[in-house]
Every structure is written in structure tokens, then in C-alpha cells.
Amino acid sequence: MQATTQMSAQRPVRRAAAGASSPSTAAWFRLAAAYLVVAVALGIAMGASGNFALRPVHAHVGLLGWTGLALAGLIYRAFPEAGASRLAAVHFWLFNLALPPMMGALAALLLGHPQALPVLVGSQFVVAAGVLAFVANVFLNVGSAPRDSAHAAGAAAIEVEAR
Ligand code: HEM
Numbered sequence: 001m002q003a004t005t006q007m008s009a010q011r012p013v014r015r016a017a018a019g020a021s022s023p024s025t026a027a028w029f030r031l032a033a034a035y036l037v038v039a040v041a042l043g044i045a046m047g048a049s050g051n052f053a054l055r056p057v058h059a060h061v062g063l064l065g066w067t068g069l070a071l072a073g074l075i076y077r078a079f080p081e082a083g084a085s086r087l088a089a090v091h092f093w094l095f096n097l098a099l100p101p102m103m104g105a106l107a108a109l110l111l112g113h114p115q116a117l118p119v120l121v122g123s124q125f126v127v128a129a130g131v132l133a134f135v136a137n138v139f140l141n142v143g144s145a146p147r148d149s150a151h152a153a154g155a156a157a158i159e160v161e162a163r
Contacts (some may be wrong), residue, residue, distance in 0.1 A: 010101030022084050022088055023088070023089060023092040025076050025077040027092070027150075028069050028070070029069075030065075031065075031096060032065065032070035034065075035064075035066045035069060039058055039062035042054060042061065043058050043062075054107055054110055054111075054113065057106050057107045060103060060106065065099060065103075068095075069096075071124050075142070077163035078145060079142045080138050081141045082141035085137055085140075085141050087137035088135040088137055089137055090130070090133040091131075094127070094130030096130075097126070098126035101119055102119075102120060102123035102126075103121060105120035106121075
């Protein structure tokens with residue numbers, strides 16, 4: 001009972017640190033899952049049609065979209081200070097606003113529409129800026145040990161028992 005009170009008293013501190021603009025880690029995971037669906041659908045379509053023209057789109061949706069977002073979500077969940085930072089919000093918005101037009105423009109280019117090149121070039125720089133925000137966040141806000149919430153809860157309970 002006392003331990004519960006102690007743990008719930010800690011929660012507002014973490015929420016306040018997150019700030020209004022920080023995306024939740026669930027948002028990273030949901031978008032990652034959406035990209036996985038697109039990558040898998042494109043892979044199946046390529047295999048079924050025998051037309052592999054969009055292979056680079058498939059690979060980038062899978063690796064940047066699915067793997068990149070899922071890994072970022074895991075890192076931000078393991079290191080809440082990094083996940084709650086302004087850099088995480090910059091990473092989230094730059095990356096997720098620019099990746100769909102980048103993939104669309106790459107697909108258009110591969111299907112023979114060279115006029116898509118400026119969109120591809122512009123959006124890839126925005127995605128790269130999002131990646132730089134992530135790298136800066138990792139160097140600035142990822143500590144030497146992940147914050148293990150189960151461990152923190154256990155420590156809080158022991159602290160209460162000791163009183
Ligand atoms: C059911 C799921 C998937 C299917 C059916 C599928 C299908 C394919 C096919 C047909 C190719 C082309 C193979 C060839 O050129 O001979 C390919 C290539 C590739 N796939 Fe997938 N794929 C799937 C999931 C994924 C995922 C989740 C990722 C990334 C996380 C991924 C990354 C790649 C990469 C990097 C290549 C090589 C691209 C290249 O050589 O340009 N695939 N996949």
C-alpha cells in the first residue's frame with residue numbers, strides 16, 4: 001500500500017520531464033508496425049509479380065521505417081531522459097514527415113518519373129536531419145545504464161520497507 005503510494009508519487013516527475021511535444025514510445029512502435037506492413041506487402045507484391053523495380057523502396061521502408069523506428073522506440077523506452085527530450089521530438093517529426101514523400105519520390109523515380117528527383121533530394125535531407133537529431137540525442141541524453149522501471153519499482157518498495 002505504502003509502496004504503491006511511493007510509486008505513484010514518482011510518476012508525475014517522469015511525465016513532467018516528458019514535456020508536451022515529446023511523442024510517446026507507443027507512437028514510435030505503431031508507426032514502425034505500419035512501415036512493416038508496407039514493406040511486407042511490397043515484398044509479397046514484388047515476388048508475386050516478378051517485377052523487382054521497387055526493391056530499393058522495399059528495402060528502405062523495411063530498414064528506415066520498420067527497423068529504424070522500432071529501434072528508436074526501444075532506445076527511448078530504455079532511456080526515458082532521451083525519449084522525453086526536445087531532440088526526440090525533432091527526430092520524430094523530421095523523420096516521420098519526410099520519410100513518406102522520400103519513399104514516394106524514390107518509387108516514382110524508379111518507375112520512370114525523373115521529375116520526382118527534387119522531392120527525393122529535399123526529403124532525404126530532412127530525413128538525414130532527423131537522424132542527426134537522434135544521434136545528438138544519443139550522445140547527449142543516453143546515460144551509461146538504462147533506467148529499468150521494474151528495478152526502480154523494486155528499489156522504491158525496499159526503501160518503503162526500510163522505514
Ligand atoms: C514477408 C516479408 C517480406 C517479403 C515477402 C520480402 C520480399 C523481398 C523480395 C522479393 C526481395 C527482392 C529479392 C531479389 O531481388 O531477388 C527483397 C529484398 C530485400 N528485402 Fe525483403 N521482404 C520481406 C521483408 C523485409 C523486411 C521486413 C526488410 C527490412 C527490415 C526487408 C529488407 C530487404 C532488403 C534489404 C532487400 C534487398 C534489396 C536490394 O537488393 O536492393 N525485407 N525482399
